[in-house]
């Protein structure tokens with residue numbers, strides 16, 4: 001019989017939202033850690049959905065069903081993932097860059113940071129470079145964290161750093177970037193302070209930089 005984590009993955013790939021949520025509840029009731037449910041059930045499902053879309057087996061509606069099952073399950077896991085320290089260590093702005101509407105990864109980064117004791121201001125998706133700059137002036141964060149899932153929108157990260165520089169706010173903050181197509185090489189190229197391949201790594205990098 002398939003394990004509950006395999007079942008979550010399979011049902012999420014098929015976009016069966018209600019069934020995925022039932023299985024997530026079952027996993028929690030069995031005492032499986034929320035982080036494990038996310039890392040071994042939901043996130044791998046999104047990779048398979050992406051592969052199926054790339055090969056033409058899935059079209060946009062199927063990709064949307066998978067994403068909805070993932071997002072709603074994430075909401076359910078949020079209280080378990082974010083139950084960390086409540087003493088705020090610092091403030092971070094998070095946002096998906098201009099032209100890009102993918103927000104699942106950005107939302108996980110936000111939840112993990114909150115669980116790690118950070119105050120997070122979520123700018124949402126399709127955030128213009130100017131909106132990042134305005135928010136830095138208004139919120140005075142220590143970190144600006146940008147997410148991109150589309151190769152073409154990675155260039156918005158470069159533009160955002162350039163506009164932060166021109167507005168004289170670049171040195172006030174540490175800039176972290178991530179998202180599936182982003183790499184350390186790209187982070188070096190555009191002058192970001194760090195790259196993170198996952199949300200846990202992001203919290204660790206922020207902690208290191210605060211020291």
Ligand code: B12
Nearest residue numbers: 050101102103104105147150151178179180196198199202
């Ligand atoms: C779900 C999904 C969608 C959903 C998005 C729902 C939502 N609310 O986000 C929907 C169906 C709406 C969608 C739409 C589109 N999508 Co889409 N989508 C995906 C899919 C399948 C999964 C993405 C995802 O959520 N992954 C799971 C999360 C958890 O992973 P993640 O985002 O990478 O985040 C993790 C890390 O990267 C990291 N991280 C993320 N951000 C940050 C930030 C920082 C600072 C740090 C440190 C770390 C970090 O931490 C996260 C957790 O550990 C991917 C395939 C894939 N393999 O990525 C395609 C994919 C990204 N989409 C793609 C495309 C083309 C599109 C569309 C243009 C399709 C269309 N024709 O309309 C539109 C985009 C419109 C737009 N302008 O944004 C392509 C992009 C191709 C490319 N390389 O440019 C992909 C790769 C599919 C494919 N194989 O072709 N999509």
